[in-house]
Amino acid sequence: MSHLITSPVLIPLLAGIVLLMVRDQNISAKRAISIVSLLMQLACALLLLKTVGTGDILTYALGNWPAPYGIVLVADRLATWMLTITALLAIFAFTYATLNTDRAGRHFHVLFQLQLFGLNGAFLTGDLFNLFVFFEILLLASYGLMLHGGGRLRTKASLHFVVINLAGSTVFLFAVGALYGVVGTLNMADLAQKIANVPAENVVLVKAAGLLLFSVFALKAALLPLYLWLPAGYAQTSAPVAALFTIMTKVGAYSILRVYSLIYGSNAGASAHLIERWLLPLALASLIVGVIGVLGSKHLRVQIAYLVVASVGTLFVAFGINSTQSISAGLYYLPHTTFASAALFLLADAIANRRGAVADKLDAGPVIASPRLLGGIFLVLAMLVAGLPPFSGFLGKLMLLKSAVNHTAMPWVMGVVLVSGLLTMIAMARTGSLLFYKANAAYIEELSSHKVRVAPFAKTDARELVSIIGLLSLCLMMTIWAEPIIVFTQATAEQLFNPMQYINAVLSQS
Amino acid sequence: MEALIALLIGVLTMCGVYLSLRNRTFSVVLGLTFLSYAVNLFLFAMGRLTIGAPPILDNSATNYADPLPQALVLTAIVISFAMTAYVIVLALKSRADLGNDHVDGKEDD
Numbered sequence: 001m002s003h004l005i006t007s008p009v010l011i012p013l014l015a016g017i018v019l020l021m022v023r024d025q026n027i028s029a030k031r032a033i034s035i036v037s038l039l040m041q042l043a044c045a046l047l048l049l050k051t052v053g054t055g056d057i058l059t060y061a062l063g064n065w066p067a068p069y070g071i072v073l074v075a076d077r078l079a080t081w082m083l084t085i086t087a088l089l090a091i092f093a094f095t096y097a098t099l100n101t102d103r104a105g106r107h108f109h110v111l112f113q114l115q116l117f118g119l120n121g122a123f124l125t126g127d128l129f130n131l132f133v134f135f136e137i138l139l140l141a142s143y144g145l146m147l148h149g150g151g152r153l154r155t156k157a158s159l160h161f162v163v164i165n166l167a168g169s170t171v172f173l174f175a176v177g178a179l180y181g182v183v184g185t186l187n188m189a190d191l192a193q194k195i196a197n198v199p200a201e202n203v204v205l206v207k208a209a210g211l212l213l214f215s216v217f218a219l220k221a222a223l224l225p226l227y228l229w230l231p232a233g234y235a236q237t238s239a240p241v242a243a244l245f246t247i248m249t250k251v252g253a254y255s256i257l258r259v260y261s262l263i264y265g266s267n268a269g270a271s272a273h274l275i276e277r278w279l280l281p282l283a284l285a286s287l288i289v290g291v292i293g294v295l296g297s298k299h300l301r302v303q304i305a306y307l308v309v310a311s312v313g314t315l316f317v318a319f320g321i322n323s324t325q326s327i328s329a330g331l332y333y334l335p336h337t338t339f340a341s342a343a344l345f346l347l348a349d350a351i352a353n354r355r356g357a358v359a360d361k362l363d364a365g366p367v368i369a370s371p372r373l374l375g376g377i378f379l380v381l382a383m384l385v386a387g388l389p390p391f392s393g394f395l396g397k398l399m400l401l402k403s404a405v406n407h408t409a410m411p412w413v414m415g416v417v418l419v420s421g422l423l424t425m426i427a428m429a430r431t432g433s434l435l436f437y438k439a440n441a442a443y444i445e446e447l448s449s450h451k452v453r454v455a456p457f458a459k460t461d462a463r464e465l466v467s468i469i470g471l472l473s474l475c476l477m478m479t480i481w482a483e484p485i486i487v488f489t490q491a492t493a494e495q496l497f498n499p500m501q502y503i504n505a506v507l508s509q510s
Numbered sequence: 511m512e513a514l515i516a517l518l519i520g521v522l523t524m525c526g527v528y529l530s531l532r533n534r535t536f537s538v539v540l541g542l543t544f545l546s547y548a549v550n551l552f553l554f555a556m557g558r559l560t561i562g563a564p565p566i567l568d569n570s571a572t573n574y575a576d577p578l579p580q581a582l583v584l585t586a587i588v589i590s591f592a593m594t595a596y597v598i599v600l601a602l603k604s605r606a607d608l609g610n611d612h613v614d615g616k617e618d619d
Contacts, residue, residue: 129582147600155604155607156608159600169589177552177582181556
């Protein structure tokens with residue numbers, strides 16, 4: 001039994017504890033510890049990726065208590081893929097945070113590491129109650145991170161975020177309790193095995209628990225109609241935190257994929273395919289609502305938050321079609337949209353810092369410093385999120401549409417995905433021209449009379465560029481090395497459709 | 511006893527849902543607390559209600575109480591306790607930052 005699988009969970013936890021002991025004034029030590037921890041997490045994730053790339057499923061019984069009695073950590077292709085995405089995203093979000101966000105309040109570094117602890121744990125755990133615990137860890141850290149820096153609007157958005165997530169946690173516990181009461185186990189592999197043999201009078205309870213779980217995961221993933229907390233929350237928090245939070249909606253997506261392919265998969269007897277008729281319509285509706293939000297936003301950061309809602313919609317369209325091709329397309333689209341929206345959040349902050357009082361309002365403002373560089377980055381990112389060729393967004397959507405050809409809802413999928421792509425393009429073109437081509441006459445006058453004040457951030461910092469361009473180039477690399485990535489996501493989807501492999505890996509070790 | 515516990519959980523949940531839909535932060539905090547009480551009882555009852563049965567190995571015992579829900583409920587209590595403390599502080603902070611205790615930060619017109 002290799003101990004490597006525990007490292008993505010242990011490294012951030014230990015780093016967080018060590019960081020707690022370093023004094024706040026010693027910012028460079030804190031940054032050094034954080035970055036070492038992040039690089040180690042990335043190394044471990046890549047190592048795991050190499051190990052599970054052969055098709056093996058690694059399991060680890062915590063405390064050596066055999067499954068299904070103890071808690072197991074399970075690293076299959078999907079979990080490791082998510083770990084890698086999280087580690088990459090965290091490095092660049094953290095780089096941006098070292099500009100000035102991490103000094104805006106106390107314990108930023110600790111919370112950041114604990115957030116990663118929760119995220120990595122949620123991806124690796126093979127136990128439903130343990131998934132709840134890791135959800136709570138990542139939520140507790142996210143409450144702190146979201147409030148970090150303070151401010152009126154941030155407090156208001158945080159209050160809504162915390163209250164709705166607490167309500168969500170309660171629902172999660174009801175679902176877990178009901179499942180345990182009926183099936184008598186919480187190990188996901190064991191649940192998957194036993195769920196088909198539930199007596200007929202209890203099937204309705206199992207189904208109710210499954211749908212309760214779906215509502216919780218949909219809340220985390222910001223699926224319609226449970227997305228209302230997202231735009232305000234993501235728009236009001238600090239940029240690096242918003243960038244890191246783009247993976248939080250994907251935790252919901254991951255959980256849905258895991259629970260409904262494993263526990264409520266095709267082997268689940270009477271409770272099989274529980275959410276199939278809900279997922280696709282809700283996903284299409286989310287996509288539509290997200291794009292309407294993108295078109296209607298008056299602030300850049302709100303617009304990007306709605307882009308996240310739309311991307312969640314697209315992701316769930318892929319999961320909702322529920323074939324190997326579509327899930328493979330979804331798993332390719334997932335890191336693309338995570339990195340692209342995170343880069344946009346960071347870029348929006350860089351732009352807002354250069355526009356003085358206008359900040360990120362979508363209105364004619366001052367002429368911003370280094371417009372060619374920022375404008376160029378914006379153009380590429382806009383093409384990425386709108387899904388224009390030749391970038392990764394296009395490839396993801398192309399594979400998605402290809403997988404939908406033989407589906408009964410094909411016209412809906414085609415229509416909604418293509419039209420939403422067009423509308424996103426229009427909205428991004430308008431935003432880009434407002435930000436980079438149009439300037440307020442008063443500001444131009446000010447500029448020509450050399451009275452213009454230098455914004456506090458006007459000088460381009462290397463860390464700013466490294467983080468934004470880093471995330472951008474991850475998307476470009478996904479375009480260049482699309483083939484090996486698609487081979488991997490295809491294998492991941494096939495592994496998900498063959499839950500017996502997961503069940504055997506977890507339960508045979510005892 | 512089952513009926514009593516079920517009724518209790520139902521009433522607690524009902525109060526919790528009603529209060530958490532109110533527009534003052536204090537009621538919302540109380541509502542969330544009621545909800546967490548309800549779910550803790552629910553988790554506890556999921557191990558089936560037994561009286562006088564040992565939860566751990568006892569050679570003379572013929573019937574056991576399920577120890578797992580007790581462990582689960584302990585975890586859930588700790589977590590909901592921490593969350594309640596956090597949300598109370600956050601409610602106080604929003605009262606200070608926004609100038610009132612309305613959940614949306616502004617009074618109804």
